[in-house]
Amino acid sequence: MPSKKKEHPKEKAALHPRSKHRRRYDFDQLIASCPELKPFVKLNEYNDASVDFFDPNAVKMLNKALLAHFYGIKNWDIPQNYLTPPIPGRADYIHHAADLLASSNGGKVPTGSKIKCLDVGVGASCIYPIIGHKEYGWSFVGADIDPVSIKSSDKIVEANTALKGNIELRLQHNPKNIFAGIINKGEHFDLTVCNPPFHASLAEAQAGTMRKLKNLQQKHSSKPTLNFGGQKAELWCEGGEAKFVESMVKESKQFSTSCFWFTTLVSKASNLKSILYTLKAAGAQHTHTIPMGQGNKTSRLVAWTFLDSKQQKTWAEARWK
Numbered sequence: 001m002p003s004k005k006k007e008h009p010k011e012k013a014a015l016h017p018r019s020k021h022r023r024r025y026d027f028d029q030l031i032a033s034c035p036e037l038k039p040f041v042k043l044n045e046y047n048d049a050s051v052d053f054f055d056p057n058a059v060k061m062l063n064k065a066l067l068a069h070f071y072g073i074k075n076w077d078i079p080q081n082y083l084t085p086p087i088p089g090r091a092d093y094i095h096h097a098a099d100l101l102a103s104s105n106g107g108k109v110p111t112g113s114k115i116k117c118l119d120v121g122v123g124a125s126c127i128y129p130i131i132g133h134k135e136y137g138w139s140f141v142g143a144d145i146d147p148v149s150i151k152s153s154d155k156i157v158e159a160n161t162a163l164k165g166n167i168e169l170r171l172q173h174n175p176k177n178i179f180a181g182i183i184n185k186g187e188h189f190d191l192t193v194c195n196p197p198f199h200a201s202l203a204e205a206q207a208g209t210m211r212k213l214k215n216l217q218q219k220h221s222s223k224p225t226l227n228f229g230g231q232k233a234e235l236w237c238e239g240g241e242a243k244f245v246e247s248m249v250k251e252s253k254q255f256s257t258s259c260f261w262f263t264t265l266v267s268k269a270s271n272l273k274s275i276l277y278t279l280k281a282a283g284a285q286h287t288h289t290i291p292m293g294q295g296n297k298t299s300r301l302v303a304w305t306f307l308d309s310k311q312q313k314t315w316a317e318a319r320w321k
Contacts, residue, residue, distance in 0.1 A: 011023055012024075012088075014293035015088060015092055015293075016091070016092045016095035016096060016292075018095050018098075018135075019088065019091055019092060019095060020070045020091065021066075021070070021087065021088035021091060025049075025050075025062075027041050027049040027050075029069060030062075030065040030066065030069050031065070032069075033065055033068040033069035034061070034064055034065035034068045034069065036061055036064065036065075037051075037061050037062065037064070037065040040052070040055070040057070040058040040061050040062070056081075056084065059084050060078065060084045063076075063084055063085070063087055063125075064076050064077070066087045067087070067130065071130060071131065071134040072134065072162065073130055073134070073156075073160050073162075073163075074160065075156070075159035075160050076125075076130075076156055076159075076160075077152075077155075077156075078124040078125050078152055079124055079148060079152055082123070082124040082125070082148075082149070082152065083123055083124065083125065084125065085123070085125055085127050085195070087127065087131075089292070089297075089299075090127045090128060090131060090195075091131050091135075092292050093128070093193060093195075093265060093292065093301060094128060094131045094132050094135060094136075094193070095135070096290050096292060096301050097132075097191055097193060097261075097263055097301070097303075098135070098136055099290075100191075100261055100263065100288065100290070100301075100303050101115070101190065101191060101260075101261065101320075104260070104261070104312055104316055105316050105320055109136060110190070110316075110319075110320040111136045111137045111138070112136075112137045112138075113137055113138065113139040113166055114139075114319060114320075115136065115137070115138040115139065115190050115191070115319075115320070116138070116139050116140075116141070116188065116189050116190055116191075117129075117132055117138050117139070117140045117141070117189060117190065117191045117192065117193060118140070118141050118143065118179075118182070118183070118189045118191070118192040118193070118259070119140055119141070119142045119143065119192075119193050119194070120143055120178055120179075120182075120192060120193070120194040120248070120264075121143070121144055121145075121194055121195060121196065121197075122142030122143060122144050122149065122150075122153050122169065123144060123149050123153070123195075124146075124148065124149040124152035124153060125152075125153070125156075126142060126152075126153035126156045126157065126163075126167065128140070128142075128193050128195075129142050129153075129157075129163075129166075129167045130156075130163065130167075132193075133162075133163060133166050133167065134162070138190075138191075139166045139167070139168075140166065140167045140168070141167075141168050141169075141170055141182070141189075142167060142168070142169045142170070143169075143170045143171075143172050143182045144169075144171065144172060145171075145172045145175045147171055150169045150170070150171045153167075153169050154169045157169070170182055177251070178247065178248050178251050178252075179192075179248075179251050179252060179254070179255050179258075180251065180254070183255055183258050183259075187258060188258055188259070188319070189258065189259040189260070190259070190260050190261070190319065190320075191259070191260065191261050191263065192252075192259055192261070192262045192263060192264075193263055193264075194248065194263070194264040194265065195264075195265050196241050196244040196245055196248070196264055196265065196266075197240070197241065197244060240271075241266065241267060241268055241271055242268070242271040242274055242275065245264050245266060245271070245275050245278075245302070246274065246275060246278045248262070248264060249262075249275065249278045249279055249282050249284075249304070250278065250282060252282070252304070252306075253282045253283065253306065256306030256307075257306070257307070257311075259305075260305055260307060260312070260315055261303050261304075261305050262303065262304050262305065263301055263302065263303040263304075264301070264302055265299055265300075265301060265302075266299065266300050266301075266302050267299045269298075269300070272289065272300070272302070275302060276289075276302075279302075279304050283306065284304040284305065284306060285305055285306055285307060285308050285309075286304065286305050287302070287303065287304045288301075288302070288303040288304075289301075289302055289303075290302075290303065
């Protein structure tokens with residue numbers, strides 16, 4: 001017999017004030033927007049409607065419903081075993097990035113397709129460009145080292161009229177590069193976003209999954225299941241998150257006048273000190289660390305620019321007015 005209904009706060013206060021995901025999921029509405037979700041919705045032990053977050057197919061279908069209901073994206077899918085990102089967290093990143101741009105624009109978020117963004121590691125889901133364009137009208141270039149991811153994101157763009165002409169996908173041919181080979185000569189971006197691979201090895205990624213399962217009160221399992229999926233390039237790289245971001249910072253200096261704000265997610269607080277040191281050594285003019293919280297998890301967005309105050313003002317007046 002189900003337990004008594006659990007009391008839940010009316011809003012998820014840790015999420016950004018402009019987030020569409022602050023209230024609990026209304027599964028009746030989500031099913032109305034995406035009927036394919038219905039078979040995955042069951043009553044949990046508290047007699048609440050929910051999905052099985054240990055089932056990758058259920059998680060993917062929930063994402064499809066969220067994109068359809070909140071962002072009007074009716075045609076979305078990803079290849080099997082590719083990363084299914086938690087949409088509320090990705091939306092939070094975009095909203096905080098919008099606030100960052102606003103801080104350089106007299107408090108007003110610059111909107112429209114004239115605002116050009118680069119998503120480093122767009123993945124197969126195209127999530128950041130979708131949310132950024134639907135919320136603020138920004139245009140995007142999505143870059144990735146994985147041809148399957150690029151093909152999947154391109155398919156999503158082509159299948160949704162609202163995205164066509166606003167999101168371009170580019171394959172990074174040299175996995176050692178981040179911006180080189182993607183940012184063209186004379187090209188300018190107002191913002192870069194990135195969700196870096198945060199594990200240093202496959203074993204570490206699997207151990208992280210085991211901890212996540214344990215935290216979610218899943219029974220002990222010796223065979224980790226990545227409920228959000230994920231390929232090697234999405235989950236881990238040599239040196240993990242710290243080395244990836246430090247490499248990004250060093251390379252960003254070569255493109256110091258090509259981009260206003262470089263940003264990245266930093267999941268591990270222990271990596272912050274070395275990343276901020278690298279930013280100082282690279283000569284970043286201004287840096288920001290913006291805390292973000294989703295559920296039990298706390299992460300942060302790290303932002304930097306090589307433009308001085310005068311250059312920032314000139315940039316904003318030329319491109320955002």
